[in-house]
Amino acid sequence: MLDKALGDLTGFRVLDLGCGSGEYVAELLARGAEVTAIDVSEPMVELVQQRFGARDDLHCYGQDISLGLPQERDDHYDLVLSSLMVHYIADQHALFAECARGLKPGARLLFSTHSPVADAELSPSGNYYAREAICDTWHTVGEPVEVVFYRRSLSEQIGALTDNGFVITALEEGTATERLRQRNAEVYKRLTTQPNFLFVMARSRS
Structure with missing residues (x-):
């Protein structure tokens, strides 16, 4: 959904x-955008800077997004995009408030996250409606790093959006492509028979 949207x-x-x-x-x-890219990981920021070099249409910097977006102006962006990141934020209400602040009126928020159905199987308490911290391991740059993500109910996720004035315009659980089937039949079968991800598009208050 992220690509086609x-x-x-x-x-x-x-x-x-x-x-x-x-x-x-x-x-x-x-696609012609002027991009501001943010990540909590300084090695990732450095990687992006090395990959794309100095250019007028890209600004990349490190920021713990759970602490807000203090460097960003109000009513500035046409689109906020976030791929598989928001589940690392404990307080999504505060996150989406910052997104709403930074977006122009009527602009779009587009993000993907873990499926709450799939994550419910990881619940240590067995309570689907509880927000719970789950330990995960990243294998990205250098040594493996343990991180924490948060599982939560779909109603909490949606409420964090609507409470901040967002109107949800699309919500999908993802579709695997024929290309993936040809590359990895096992992963393709899993993605087409079990919930794994949630893709959400929303518009800010006009």
Whole structure:
């Protein structure tokens, strides 16, 4: 959904939250956007800077997004994009409040996250409606790093959006492509028979 929802971004200001190694940065730039990319990991920020070099249409810096977006202006962005990052934030209400502040009226928020159905199986308490911290391991840059993500109910996730004035315009659980089936039949079967991810598009208050 993230790829097909982007469209032509010529002249758009886009904020990429949790940019990682810059996979979406490359796509956003190719579509004509002016990109601000943020990640909590300084090695990831350095990787993006090395990958794309100095250019006028890209600004990348390190920031713990759970502490807000203090460097970002109000009503500035046409699109906020976040791929598989928001589940690392304990207080999503505060996160989406910052997204709403940074977006122009009527602009878009597009993000993916873990499926609450899939994450419910990891619940230490067995209470689907409880927000719970789950330990995860990243194998990205250098040594493996243990991180914590938060599982929560779908109603909590949606409430964090609507409480901040967002109107949800699309919600999908993802579809695997034929290309993936050809590359990895086992993963393709898992993604087409079990819930894994949630993809959400919303518009800010006009």
